Amino acid sequence: MTDLQHKPRDVLIVDDDPIMAVIAEAYFRRIGSDVIRTAANGRIALDLIDEHGEDVDFILCDLNMPELDGVEFLRHLRYRNFPGRIVILSGEKGAVVRSAGSLGTAHDLDIVGTLHKPLNVGELDQVVSLAPKKEQSETEKRPPVKVSGGDLAVAIQCGHIQPYFQPKVEVRTKHIVGAEALARWVHPGFGIIGPDHFIPVAVTNGLIEELTDSMLIQTIDALAKWRHAGFYIKISVNLTAHALRDLEFPNRLASMTTKAGIPSSSLVLEVTESSLLEDSQASVETLTRLRIMGFDVSIDDFGTGYSNLEQLRKFPFSELKIDRSFVSEANTDSFAKTCVETSVNLGRELEMRLVAEGVETQEGWDFVAASGIDEVQGFFVAKPMSAEDFTEWLSNYDNVYRTMPAQTAG
Secondary structure, eight states: OOOOTTOOSEEEEEOSOHHHHHHHHHHHHHHTOSEEEEESSHHHHHHHHHHHTTTOOEEEEOSSOSSSOHHHHHHHHHHTTOOSEEEEEESSOHHHHHHHHHHHHHTTOEEEEEEESSOOHHHHHHHHTSOOHHHHTTTBOOOSSOOOHHHHHHHHHTTOEEEEEEEEEETTTOOEEEEEEEEEEEETTTEEEOGGGTHHHHHHTTOHHHHHHHHHHHHHHHHHHHHHTTOOOEEEEEOOHHHHHOTTHHHHHHHHHHHHTOOGGGEEEEEETGGGGSSHHHHHHHHHHHHHTTOEEEEEEETSSSOOHHHHHHSOOSEEEEOHHHHTTTTTOHHHHHHHHHHHHHHHHTTOEEEEEOOOSHHHHHHHHHHTOSEEESTTTOOOBOHHHHHHHHHHOSOBOOSOOOOOOO
């Protein structure tokens, strides 16, 4: 059995098939869950949630049920802001189960797996072992009050918006080759606030350029210190659509790296597919000039938006980053597996470096390694951490490049 370090304590099984309910109940008793409740449909399950919602931390849910089906049940869980993990287990066709899972995720529910009947214990082990969303987001908290533009402006000026670094490992050698810089608001009152809560505020209040420059300056400064200490790694930074429209951005970034004494090749600039749709000509010019200057350019969350061959032909990408939604489900979902394999083949044809994000288990690592992916990022390697913690982590990690690594494709 998989190491079930995240086994649920209080389980709710929602299924109108009494035999399936008994089998599932036996499974959760065997792995040591303390409380196991069952409901024959979504309506009964909601009553149990209303009574015991603060206790229930895991739901195993069918889709096709009388009175209130599984899809409706997910919608009602959204209204109740249910925080626990959810696994969909259904006999419906694959496309139906995938759609239900996607809908649950869109409802901001923690859908950790979509499985098909009959119940496969090995597959259930894998999804049960995944960490809850609240644990995966470290100490990030939702602000109890709405973030204002004024608050955010002060936070940027005071250096409270900081890069947290999530390591990237080369699959073949197990070397740490870099990290992604992820924006975090280290708030003195609310704790660590994730970017979903303040990036839209920055865009709306005209602060996104200031925020981007602050992240870049801090990241470049950290890179310079790591290189001085003998760590020759690359750091990825996310660019917004605003930066892509700014024709002076390449000059400004080149000035930053020159001043810090680091090569442009030590920065990877990640852009999402949707950001490329705004003012395409300006984006092509900006990214092309950045490549000429020696920066790497990565297409992030590949396959989740508007990607097509024309985009890959038009923009000078050196790296293709496969989205976590495909990577995390590739071992249990044939569609996700096909998406990963197709992305790998396409990236190889275009001589791009391939990065898989969202690798959280040994099974996930084994899959991407067998797929021929170059680099891995995810909780299986390490969580995002502050610059200070990342420095200590690098010092304690055996396989870190201490001489300039060979350049990869691109």
